[in-house]
Amino acid sequence: MKPQVLSSTLIAMVNHKHLRKILAKKIDDYIYKSIVDNDSEDLKEVAIKRYQFLSAMLHCMIKNIDRGCVSPEIIKEIVNVFVQNNLIREDQIYTQAVEKFKEKYGEYPPTFIVFSPTQKCNLKCIGCYANSTSDTSATVPYCYVDKVVGEVHDCWGVRFITISGGEPFTYKSEDKTLLDIYRKYNDMFFLVYTNGTIINEQIAQSLADCANVTPAISVEGFEEETDQRRGRGTFKKILETLERLRNFGVPFGISVTSTSKNVELLLKDEFYDFFFEEQGACYMWQFQLMPIGRGKDEMDLMVRPEQRLSLYRKWEKLLREKRYCLADFWNSGVLSRGCIAYGRSGGYAYIDWHGNVTPCAFIPYYVDNIYDLYNNGGTLTDALFSDFMKNGRKWQREYGLDNWKKPENWLMPCSIRDHYEIFRNSVLPKNAKPEDEKAKEALESTEYLEVMKNYDQKLKSLTKRIWEIEYLNKDATSSKIKYQNVNINIRN
Numbered sequence: 001m002k003p004q005v006l007s008s009t010l011i012a013m014v015n016h017k018h019l020r021k022i023l024a025k026k027i028d029d030y031i032y033k034s035i036v037d038n039d040s041e042d043l044k045e046v047a048i049k050r051y052q053f054l055s056a057m058l059h060c061m062i063k064n065i066d067r068g069c070v071s072p073e074i075i076k077e078i079v080n081v082f083v084q085n086n087l088i089r090e091d092q093i094y095t096q097a098v099e100k101f102k103e104k105y106g107e108y109p110p111t112f113i114v115f116s117p118t119q120k121c122n123l124k125c126i127g128c129y130a131n132s133t134s135d136t137s138a139t140v141p142y143c144y145v146d147k148v149v150g151e152v153h154d155c156w157g158v159r160f161i162t163i164s165g166g167e168p169f170t171y172k173s174e175d176k177t178l179l180d181i182y183r184k185y186n187d188m189f190f191l192v193y194t195n196g197t198i199i200n201e202q203i204a205q206s207l208a209d210c211a212n213v214t215p216a217i218s219v220e221g222f223e224e225e226t227d228q229r230r231g232r233g234t235f236k237k238i239l240e241t242l243e244r245l246r247n248f249g250v251p252f253g254i255s256v257t258s259t260s261k262n263v264e265l266l267l268k269d270e271f272y273d274f275f276f277e278e279q280g281a282c283y284m285w286q287f288q289l290m291p292i293g294r295g296k297d298e299m300d301l302m303v304r305p306e307q308r309l310s311l312y313r314k315w316e317k318l319l320r321e322k323r324y325c326l327a328d329f330w331n332s333g334v335l336s337r338g339c340i341a342y343g344r345s346g347g348y349a350y351i352d353w354h355g356n357v358t359p360c361a362f363i364p365y366y367v368d369n370i371y372d373l374y375n376n377g378g379t380l381t382d383a384l385f386s387d388f389m390k391n392g393r394k395w396q397r398e399y400g401l402d403n404w405k406k407p408e409n410w411l412m413p414c415s416i417r418d419h420y421e422i423f424r425n426s427v428l429p430k431n432a433k434p435e436d437e438k439a440k441e442a443l444e445s446t447e448y449l450e451v452m453k454n455y456d457q458k459l460k461s462l463t464k465r466i467w468e469i470e471y472l473n474k475d476a477t478s479s480k481i482k483y484q485n486v487n488i489n490i491r492n
């Protein structure tokens with residue numbers, strides 16, 4: 001199947017209920033053949049996981065179209081942005097921008113950005129990095145938000161943006177909200193992380209009208225866990241919002257932070273069944289809590305290496321057996337062929353509410369700032385070529401991005417969390433500044449360094465053999481490995 005045919009088959013599948021099952025099977029076969037069968041440049045197991053993820057995405061989307069809780073118009077927009085622009089390259093501006101960038105800089109631009117234009121939030125969740133309900137919270141003025149989005153659209157060919165915060169639905173500047181951005185850039189698709197509590201009928205209607213936004217709503221577990229951290233009554237409000245989004249046909253996802261406290265719940269099927277089957281979530285992203293600073297409480301909340309491994313096995317199983325579109329930003333590193341930070345092609349750079357440009361939302365250090373860049377005649381593109389970004393991309397390439405057939409262990413893909421010593425010694429340059437006091441403390445604390453180093457060593461010892469056997473195929477006869485308290489069955 002050619003990409004053009006894939007695109008029209010997807011649209012036909014959305015439009016024709018009676019043909020949906022047959023066409024979905026055709027599309028699934030096509031994905032399998034193009035990713036796994038056709039002399040994949042990836043390791044076999046990496047290719048299989050990539051296929052399973054896309055197949056799960058298709059499966060969840062169809063299920064929700066069948067239920068009538070996702071608007072076909074929005075799905076067509078997703079097909080436009082992701083299939084037509086990325087595979088078929090029908091969008092001339094996109095193609096020209098990407099190739100021009102490559103010609104000028106010798107490498108392809110990042111595929112997306114994550115942008116937190118405001119720190120302001122209507123909730124005060126325990127331990128939240130934004131944590132600011134005041135009106136004076138840092139907010140990037142609308143004209144700069146517009147400048148950033150315009151630049152990445154025109155010069156990087158970006159057609160997908162993730163908005164985070166603070167709470168994006170509290171954003172207001174120059175009499176505009178972010179809905180004005182979604183409307184203006186209607187050939188782009190936006191994934192918006194939100195606490196979900198202020199999406200009323202009117203906002204849900206606007207999101208449906210824009211047809212290019214999907215909210216990812218944050219929970220901590222069920223009612224007890226969510227209300228404990230986010231405040232009483234929050235979970236109930238979230239469920240009301242989910243119902244509203246279903247009624248307006250807006251596809252939504254769930255975002256959850258895994259900690260040592262809620263990990264037991266995240267190892268149970270009922271958590272995923274509730275959001276995917278009962279609530280109609282199209283996807284779920286898991287983020288393991290990243291401790292910054294030397295606070296012991298926060299350190300204790302970090303998911304332990306053994307727990308992380310259990311979550312990895314859970315993710316594999318849910319993807320394979322239930323076809324839930326689920327990704328865990330550390331355990332699912334094989335899907336993206338490792339770390340996606342530092343503005344690499346296929347990856348992203350992050351801009352916070354002070355306008356600081358960092359390699360990733362989880363790396364709280366920066367060299368450049370958009371106000372300084374723009375006010376001095378520069379561009380956001382300049383930030384991609386700081387030593388910080390270049391060091392990170394060099395590390396990514398050496399770690400496996402340049403050698404898909406024999407990468408280093410992508411079960412520990414994260415430059416800052418899984419390779420902290422290397423990050424400190426070889427990636428973070430001297431001129432990088434911390435985003436806040438906690439990030440500064442983390443740099444100065446020997447205790448933090450030790451905790452992170454121990455974590456990395458333990459993780460390495462737990463995942464090394466799994467990587468070698470299941471991905472590099474080094475010892476195909478082994479069927480079972482025992483790692484300390486964790487029993488792991490390895491598939492043949």
Ligand code: SF4
Pocket residue numbers: 329338339340341360361362363413414415416417
């Ligand atoms: S630095 Fe870590 S969290 Fe950020 S993209 Fe890379 S792997 Fe993911």
